[in-house]
Amino acid sequence: xxxxxxxxxxxxxxxxxxxxxxxxxxxxxxxxxxxxxxxxxxxxxxxxxxxxxxxxxxxxxxxxxxxxxxxxxxxxxxxxxxxxxxxxxxxxxxxxxxxxxxxxxxxxxxxxxxxxxxxxxxxxxxxxxxxxxxxxxxxxxxxxxxxxxxxxxxxxxxxxxxxxxxxxxxxxxxxxxxxxxxxxxxxxxxxxxxxxxxx
Amino acid sequence: xxxxxxxxxxxxxxxxxxxxxxxxxxxxxxxxxxxxxxxxxxxxxxxxxxxxxxxxxxxxxxxxxxxxxxxxxxxxxxxxxxxxxxxxxxxxxxxxxxxxxxxxxxxxxxxxxxxxxxxxxxxxxxxxxxxxxxxxxxxxxxxxxxxxxxxxxxxxxxxxxxxxxxxxxxxxxxxxxxxxxxxxxxxxxxxxxxxxxxxxxxxxxxxxxxxxxxxxxxxxxxxxxxxxxxxxxxxxxxxxxxxxxxxxxxxxxxxxxxxxxxxxxxxxxxxxxxxxxxxxxxxxxxxxxxxxxx
Ligand SMILES: [Zn+2]
Numbered sequence: 268x269x270x271x272x273x274x275x276x277x278x279x280x281x282x283x284x285x286x287x288x289x290x291x292x293x294x295x296x297x298x299x300x301x302x303x304x305x306x307x308x309x310x311x312x313x314x315x316x317x318x319x320x321x322x323x324x325x326x327x328x329x330x331x332x333x334x335x336x337x338x339x340x341x342x343x344x345x346x347x348x349x350x351x352x353x354x355x356x357x358x359x360x361x362x363x364x365x366x367x368x369x370x371x372x373x374x375x376x377x378x379x380x381x382x383x384x385x386x387x388x389x390x391x392x393x394x395x396x397x398x399x400x401x402x403x404x405x406x407x408x409x410x411x412x413x414x415x416x417x418x419x420x421x422x423x424x425x426x427x428x429x430x431x432x433x434x435x436x437x438x439x440x441x442x443x444x445x446x447x448x449x450x451x452x453x454x455x456x457x458x459x460x461x462x463x464x465x466x
Numbered sequence: 467x468x469x470x471x472x473x474x475x476x477x478x479x480x481x482x483x484x485x486x487x488x489x490x491x492x493x494x495x496x497x498x499x500x501x502x503x504x505x506x507x508x509x510x511x512x513x514x515x516x517x518x519x520x521x522x523x524x525x526x527x528x529x530x531x532x533x534x535x536x537x538x539x540x541x542x543x544x545x546x547x548x549x550x551x552x553x554x555x556x557x558x559x560x561x562x563x564x565x566x567x568x569x570x571x572x573x574x575x576x577x578x579x580x581x582x583x584x585x586x587x588x589x590x591x592x593x594x595x596x597x598x599x600x601x602x603x604x605x606x607x608x609x610x611x612x613x614x615x616x617x618x619x620x621x622x623x624x625x626x627x628x629x630x631x632x633x634x635x636x637x638x639x640x641x642x643x644x645x646x647x648x649x650x651x652x653x654x655x656x657x658x659x660x661x662x663x664x665x666x667x668x669x670x671x672x673x674x675x676x677x678x679x680x681x682x683x684x685x686x687x688x689x690x691x692x693x694x695x696x697x698x699x700x701x702x703x704x705x706x707x708x709x710x711x712x713x714x715x716x717x718x719x720x721x722x723x724x725x726x727x728x729x730x731x732x733x734x735x736x737x738x739x740x741x742x743x744x745x746x747x748x749x750x751x752x753x754x755x756x757x758x759x760x
Contacts, residue, residue, distance in 0.1 A: 386613035390493035414684035459496035
């Protein structure tokens with residue numbers, strides 16, 4: 268299929284209820300960092316975008332939320348697909364992006380180039396959706412912070428090596444900072460800026 | 467019913483509005499206690515009716531949810547009945563008065579006595595979200611105070627209150643600090659309920675319609691009522707037990723019985739009271755009748 272026609276395929280078959288379902292998982296995920304959620308509905312997203320990332324894009328993005336894409340996504344039909352189905356514009360400026368989508372293995376050199384919000388309006392920050400190899404087995408990480416009773420252990424495969432360092436730089440900026448959603452196929456977990464991560 | 471529903475979008479709000487509110491909710495959860503501005507919509511009810519809470523509930527609710535709505539702890543007041551009826555009409559969801567059966571509880575002025583669970587979301591209707599408003603009327607200034615974590619003036623005011631009254635006289639909307647950072651207004655709940663917000667298993671969401679603010683307390687998050695070493699925070703205590711169910715250590719409302727000064731104290735949480743009575747608990751008001759019947 269050509270890039271053009273891929274952009275028009277897919278979308279939720281029942282947008283009202285499917286986006287509600289995905290949102291509730293996102294809300295639960297953000298409220299309980301590290302909890303694993305699985306997207307049930309197919310968003311029909313083009314490769315190489317994952318199913319959870321595609322569903323999240325359709326659930327949260329629209330013409331008020333410029334979207335940044337990593338290089339691999341940017342040269343695929345992903346941008347046109349998100350644009351067609353959500354109305355969001357694709358931006359090359361990280362600082363403008365309300366959402367950023369990154370393919371596996373891509374490490375942003377810094378979270379600081381994305382919007383971190385301001386001290387007065389820390390909510391105006393980018394949410395990064397980063398695809399990893401897996402969320403069921405891999406390297407162990409211990410999470411703690413709001414939403415977590417004592418601590419929670421998660422296993423993540425293919426987390427970019429620089430991630431922990433970037434996260435360690437993000438945490439002290441609070442209340443500013445990016446929030447992250449890690450996706451792997453149909454699964455995702457959320458890492459709000461408040462979460463502490465120890466390898 | 468299908469014909470009725472067809473004239474509304476599910477849960478009344480259009481999808482664009484829900485998306486905007488949903489994004490605000492996610493950021494609110496990520497920044498516990500911080501007030502996220504949102505573009506509040508006109509709702510088919512007046513502002514005093516909890517339009518902020520209604521918009522939050524409308525943005526999160528799905529077909530599988532079971533909704534409970536309380537006003538001052540009661541399910542049967544006009545406000546609670548109307549909001550419940552609204553969601554039955556526009557979202558066709560199941561409703562309940564039983565705290566334990568609800569997945570979403572929208573509230574005005576109380577937190578249920580029964581401990582909430584991980585599977586529940588508590589949505590507060592908030593009239594004035596800004597805890598610093600009584601110190602500083604300008605939004606730009608209060609926002610700056612939150613940004614710089616400048617809460618000294620707040621403490622000074624509370625301490626002046628102690629100097630004048632011998633104690634902090636605030637009995638409701640008693641300010642809290644969330645996760646050691648943001649000072650937050652818990653909405654006009656009695657301070658009796660403040661400890662229930664601390665390390666709650668349930669997610670707590672706050673919606674202020676007129677003031678266009680959404681804020682949140684994630685589960686298992688520290689919520690500490692502001693106080694002083696020499697004047698620690700204390701909740702209200704009641705000498706009486708509930709006259710109907712005998713409950714002790716719950717929030718009681720005074721009910722006037724007659725014009726000769728007769729009065730009794732009963733659970734403000736009507737579901738809690740009914741549940742206890744169904745399980746055989748009897749308060750002083752009902753117990754004498756039982757004895758008389760013997
Ligand atoms: Zn009672």
